[in-house]
Amino acid sequence: MEFIKEELTSLKQYGIYRDLKTMVESQAPRTMVNGKKCILLSSNNYLGLTEHPDLITAARNAISIWGTGAGGSRLISGNFRIHEELEETIAHFKNTESAIVFNSGYMANMGTITALAGKEDIIFSDELNHASIIDGCRLSRAKTRIYPHKNTGVLEKLLQKSTGYRRRLIVTDGVFSMDGDLAPLPRLVDLAEKYNAVLMVDDAHATGVLGRRGAGSAEHFGLEGKITIQMGTLSKAIGSTGGYVAGSHDLINYLRNKARSFIFSTALPPSVIATGLEAFRVLQKYPRIRENLHNNAFYLRTGLTQMGFTILSEESPIIPVLIGDANKTIQMAQLLFSLGVFTPGIRPPTVPPGTSRVRVTVMATHTREELDTALHAFAQAGQTLGVI
Ligand code: PMP
Numbered sequence: 451m452e453f454i455k456e457e458l459t460s461l462k463q464y465g466i467y468r469d470l471k472t473m474v475e476s477q478a479p480r481t482m483v484n485g486k487k488c489i490l491l492s493s494n495n496y497l498g499l500t501e502h503p504d505l506i507t508a509a510r511n512a513i514s515i516w517g518t519g520a521g522g523s524r525l526i527s528g529n530f531r532i533h534e535e536l537e538e539t540i541a542h543f544k545n546t547e548s549a550i551v552f553n554s555g556y557m558a559n560m561g562t563i564t565a566l567a568g569k570e571d572i573i574f575s576d577e578l579n580h581a582s583i584i585d586g587c588r589l590s591r592a593k594t595r596i597y598p599h600k601n602t603g604v605l606e607k608l609l610q611k612s613t614g615y616r617r618r619l620i621v622t623d624g625v626f627s628m629d630g631d632l633a634p635l636p637r638l639v640d641l642a643e644k645y646n647a648v649l650m651v652d653d654a655h656a657t658g659v660l661g662r663r664g665a666g667s668a669e670h671f672g673l674e675g676k677i678t679i680q681m682g683t684l685s686k687a688i689g690s691t692g693g694y695v696a697g698s699h700d701l702i703n704y705l706r707n708k709a710r711s712f713i714f715s716t717a718l719p720p721s722v723i724a725t726g727l728e729a730f731r732v733l734q735k736y737p738r739i740r741e742n743l744h745n746n747a748f749y750l751r752t753g754l755t756q757m758g759f760t761i762l763s764e765e766s767p768i769i770p771v772l773i774g775d776a777n778k779t780i781q782m783a784q785l786l787f788s789l790g791v792f793t794p795g796i797r798p799p800t801v802p803p804g805t806s807r808v809r810v811t812v813m814a815t816h817t818r819e820e821l822d823t824a825l826h827a828f829a830q831a832g833q834t835l836g837v838i
Contacts, residue, residue, distance in 0.1 A: 465776075466799060472792075477501065479816045483792045489820050491793040491810045496659055496767050497729075497739050498815030499689025504732050505725045512724035520717035525706070528717035536727045537694075543665055543730055544696035545674050550705050551694050551723070553715050555654050555683030556582040558693030560589060561709030562650070562681060563621065567592035570616040574605055576633065578626050580652060587621070599626075602637040609645040618647035624667030625655035628801055628809065630768025632660075635667055639676045650679035658687030659767060664733055664740050690725040692718050743767055743814035746821060750812050753825040758838035762807065769810040770796075771828070773837055779806035782831055789827035 461467040475482035477495040482488070499505055512532065522528035533551060540549035552558035563586030567573055571592040575583060578599045587594040595612065597605040605620070612618070620642050622633040635651065642649040653666040661669025664687070668677050679701065684692040695705060705712060733740070747767045754771060755761055762770040773779040776797040783795035786808070797806045812821075832838035 474792075479813055479820055483787070486787070486790070488787065488790050488792040489816070489824050491791055491812065491824060493811060493813060494655070494686035495689060496687040496743055496811070496813055497689065497733070498813045499658075499687070499729050499732060499739075501815070502689065502729075502732055505689055505728045508724040508728035509721040512721040516720035518721065519719050522717065523713065523715060524717045525713060530717075530720050530723070532720050532723045532727065533717060536723050539727055539730050540694050540696055543663070544668075544680055545665065546680065546696040547699045548702035549694050549696040550702045550709075550712065551684075551692050551718065551726075552709070552712055553692060553718055555652075555681070555685060555693035556585075557711035557715065558681050558683070558695055559583050559652060560586045561711030562679065562695050562705060563587060563619070564590045564710065565705055565708035566590075566648070566650075566679075567617060567619050572612050572615040572618050574608055574618070574620045574647070576600065576622045576626075578629060579621065579623050580627055580654065583621055583623070583652060592619070599629075600631070600634050602634055602641060605638075606641055606645075609641060609647065618645065619650060620647050621650040622652065623655070624651045624653040625660070625766045625768065627655055627768070628770065628796060628807075630655075630763030630766045630770055632667065632670070632765065635671045635673055635677070639673055642678075648678045650681060651677050653680055653682040654686060655766065655768060657682040657684075658729070658733055659740070659743065684726040684729070688726055688729040690729060691722050692726055739814045743812070746812045746814065746816050749818070750810065750821055750825070753821070754810075754828060757825070757829050757832065759828070759832060767812045769812060770807040771810055772805065772807050774804055774806060776803075776806045778835055778837070779808060782808055782835055782837065785831040785834060786827055789830060791824050791827045 473484055477493045477500045481490050520528035537549045537551055559582035567590040569591050573587050573592045573594045575587055575596050577596050595608045624633055638649055651667055656666040658664045660666055668674050680696045682694050684690045751761055751769050760772040762772055773782055779795040793808050793810050796809045
């Protein structure tokens with residue numbers, strides 16, 4: 451086992467050793483982080499639903515009705531009425547025939563990609579796609595072609611060149627997690643049609659966020675019915691846990707039969723399912739929550755830009771503030787923390803060298819006063835470090 455010590459030492463030498471040095475008390479806009487009261491600008495709880503009283507009540511009620519655990523996989527004895535109700539709700543929300551819930555977004559991507567592609571197939575994947583897509587591609591053993599970020603010109607050339615494969619799958623994040631930018635979906639839909647490929651979109655950061663009803667990227671671009679496989683997670687804006695895939699009846703029946711991460715894992719507990727279900731009700735009942743999110747994102751993005759910061763995204767609640775140098779990014783994050791703002795510094799290898807950034811995420815539940823306090827801290831830290 452010496453190699454473990456050696457590997458850990460090497461990670462430390464290269465400054466990329468990870469540990470759990472951050473402990474939070476909740477996902478509220480203002481919370482305790484490592485014992486210090488902070489404005490939390492790093493949560494994917496975009497709509498603030500993890501704190502919503504209706505979701506909390508739904509979880510409590512579900513536990514009192516169904517107990518704490520599912521006790522089996524969906525296909526054996528862990529399938530409760532509420533699991534099916536959630537899947538029907540997601541299908542309705544996404545405007546698809548059917549939907550399937552996995553235990554996480556990670557498992558949804560892994561299970562779906564490996565079920566759809568094998569050795570005789572080819573996958574085209576954006577270079578900034580999430581790790582769970584990358585791992586799904588690897589595990590599938592399909593030929594994988596990575597195209598430069600959002601570069602549909604290169605993608606088209608790759609599609610033209612790759613003949614002789616059984617199936618072709620194009621897979622992309624809808625909103626990219628580290629950059630907060632949107633995939634060029636209209637063009638991807640065209641290319642998928644033109645070159646007879648299946649398009650799969652990971653809406654982890656778009657579910658509950660983008661589109662008129664918050665239904666995600668397809669709704670945002672007016673492409674409902676055009677994207678064959680829509681994947682997403684219930685762990686971010688939806689305030690719960692779990693992944694989903696929405697699509698045709700055939701696709702979902704196929705995944706129930708072929709997706710190993712669905713078949714061989716115990717179902718999510720009814721309380722988790724109940725929170726997800728309640729979140730979709732809340733989303734519909736209180737459209738103001740989403741409005742607040744977009745207003746807050748606009749306010750913070752505009753404020754930071756006016757101060758002279760470079761922001762990498764234009765329209766999502768992920769607001770990456772470019773710092774460039776890796777050490778300066780960490781100093782920036784530390785300085786912000788000392789000023790009562792928690793937001794993580796992201797460095798290589800997570801992002802390319804020279805593009806280190808502070809990854810700000812905003813929530814619907816941040817008050818104007820909290821955002822102003824955060825902006826003030828950014829101005830102070832940015833000036834101290836010579837970033838602005
Ligand atoms: N896809 C993307 C784009 C993500 O950002 C994430 C979460 N970081 C996932 C998938 C995985 O989702 P989950 O956290 O529900 O496993």
